[in-house]
Amino acid sequence: MSAINSLAAIVIRSPILWGAAAAFCFYSLIHGGMIDDPLVVRYLAGHWVEYVEVGMFFVGIAALFLRLQGVFAQRRRVDTEPLGPIPAGGQTPEDADALIEQLDEHDAGERLSARLRRALDFVRRTGSANELEDHLKYLADVEGARASQSYGLVRFVIWAIPIMGFLGTVIGITVAIANLSPSQMENITDVVAGLGTAFDTTATALGLSMVLMFSHFLVDRQEQSLLQQVDDATWTALAGRFQTIDSDNGTAFAMARLSDAVGRSSARLLESQERAWRNMQSNTKEQLASAADIAGSRMADSIASAVDGVLAGWGDRLQEANTRLLADREDRWASAGESMATAMQQISDLVVRMDEQQRILVEQGEILGRVVEATRDLAALERTLARNLETAAASARFEETLNALGAAVQLLASRTGAVSDPGRLIHRDGAPAGKAA
Numbered sequence: 001m002s003a004i005n006s007l008a009a010i011v012i013r014s015p016i017l018w019g020a021a022a023a024f025c026f027y028s029l030i031h032g033g034m035i036d037d038p039l040v041v042r043y044l045a046g047h048w049v050e051y052v053e054v055g056m057f058f059v060g061i062a063a064l065f066l067r068l069q070g071v072f073a074q075r076r077r078v079d080t081e082p083l084g085p086i087p088a089g090g091q092t093p094e095d096a097d098a099l100i101e102q103l104d105e106h107d108a109g110e111r112l113s114a115r116l117r118r119a120l121d122f123v124r125r126t127g128s129a130n131e132l133e134d135h136l137k138y139l140a141d142v143e144g145a146r147a148s149q150s151y152g153l154v155r156f157v158i159w160a161i162p163i164m165g166f167l168g169t170v171i172g173i174t175v176a177i178a179n180l181s182p183s184q185m186e187n188i189t190d191v192v193a194g195l196g197t198a199f200d201t202t203a204t205a206l207g208l209s210m211v212l213m214f215s216h217f218l219v220d221r222q223e224q225s226l227l228q229q230v231d232d233a234t235w236t237a238l239a240g241r242f243q244t245i246d247s248d249n250g251t252a253f254a255m256a257r258l259s260d261a262v263g264r265s266s267a268r269l270l271e272s273q274e275r276a277w278r279n280m281q282s283n284t285k286e287q288l289a290s291a292a293d294i295a296g297s298r299m300a301d302s303i304a305s306a307v308d309g310v311l312a313g314w315g316d317r318l319q320e321a322n323t324r325l326l327a328d329r330e331d332r333w334a335s336a337g338e339s340m341a342t343a344m345q346q347i348s349d350l351v352v353r354m355d356e357q358q359r360i361l362v363e364q365g366e367i368l369g370r371v372v373e374a375t376r377d378l379a380a381l382e383r384t385l386a387r388n389l390e391t392a393a394a395s396a397r398f399e400e401t402l403n404a405l406g407a408a409v410q411l412l413a414s415r416t417g418a419v420s421d422p423g424r425l426i427h428r429d430g431a432p433a434g435k436a437a
Contacts, residue, residue, distance in 0.1 A: 015066055015153060019059030026054065042200060049168035049201045053161050057208040060157035064212075064219045067150070071222045077110050078229045086241045093242055096124035111226070115139055115234045129242030136238065140231050147223055151216065158212045165205020172198025374416040381412065 029035045030045050044054050082103055091099075100120050103113050122135045385405050 013066055015063035016059055018062035018066070020055065022058040022062060023055040026058070027051070043204045043207075046200055047168060047172075049164055049171065050204050053164050053168075053201070053205050053208055056157050056161055056164070057212060060154050060161075060212045061215065063151075063154050063157075064215050068219045068222060071219070071226050074111050075226050075229065078112050078226070078233050081237065082113055082116065083237045083241075091241055093123050093127050093129055095242075096120045100124070111143070111230050112233050115143065115230055116237060119234065119238055123242060132238060132242065136231075136234060139234075140227070143227055143230070144224075147227060151220065154212065154216050158209055158216065161205045161209045161212070163205075165202040168201025168205070169198040172201065370416075374412075378412065381408070385409075 026035075027045065030041060035041075044050055083099055084102075100117060103117050103120070118139055119132065119136060123129050123132060388405060389402075
């Protein structure tokens, strides 16, 4: 976006663009009938050379107008004091960095700020303000030369407009001579028209050039006045601000020069000592590197031989340990096989015993089933017996009924192969035999 903005600013401040626009508007007014003065139409719109002259004139006027606008805008900013007042006792050249940072807050396009920034940069780079006055004069000369060079387009236009006028004169005279022939001596209208075009273009070119030269003179005076104000403001802001080494008898200056020379000699001595130290360091480094290489090769050989012996001993020991491990593993596998066979035998015996116990349990289940059936039959007989006892008790044949029931109970017990409750057996004499414990 910054590149686009810069390009847009250049285009907007282009004198060629504004001059072409002004010329287009001017000729639009002429051809639109709003400007119908005969002299204006004759001298400014009578020939294509005049169109070119007027276009170039408007370009020069636009350049001068933009220049004058910039001069007025800069003049309003010269009265400011971007560096502030000079402190008591002045400042040291080391303070130039802080002053430059203070100038960064202002617009970089201001001529006063740019001049002060260049002067402070000179102080910062040299570390002294003794030659600041000469540098300020140099900056003023450079600024004046740049201002003069910036009028190159205007000077070219001022030079080119008369040339175009002379070109129109040549063209008009050429046309007049071409129309001059013995057969047309009585009708010299075309000849007069050609000569009129020749002199009109020259007159227009000279008039426009005079206007441009006078405008250039006025704008240049304004800019020279601005540069003088910038010089004065720069001198006011920097004169006496930095501490310098100057005195009437020159003793301090001589001492400063002597100190500077001693400092340079010390610096050269330190540089030579540094070079010697670096050479000795490089030589020592090479010697240490070669000694390290030799010691490293010897150490590598000794370490390699020691490592080979150790690895050989470790290999033999590992082989013996591997043999012992294989033998132990075979023994362990054999004992594990025997243990597995014994366990399998025990498991098979256990399975046989479990089958036998299962068979016994099945038989006992069958017996229990028959006992349960007999128990159910016995319960039914007991109920029947109870009813019969009640019936026999009511009748006279009670004893016979008891005998019959006892016989029936004994018959039932003989059939089941076991007597579930001997206490319930009844003797023939009619008395119970008693209950089993």
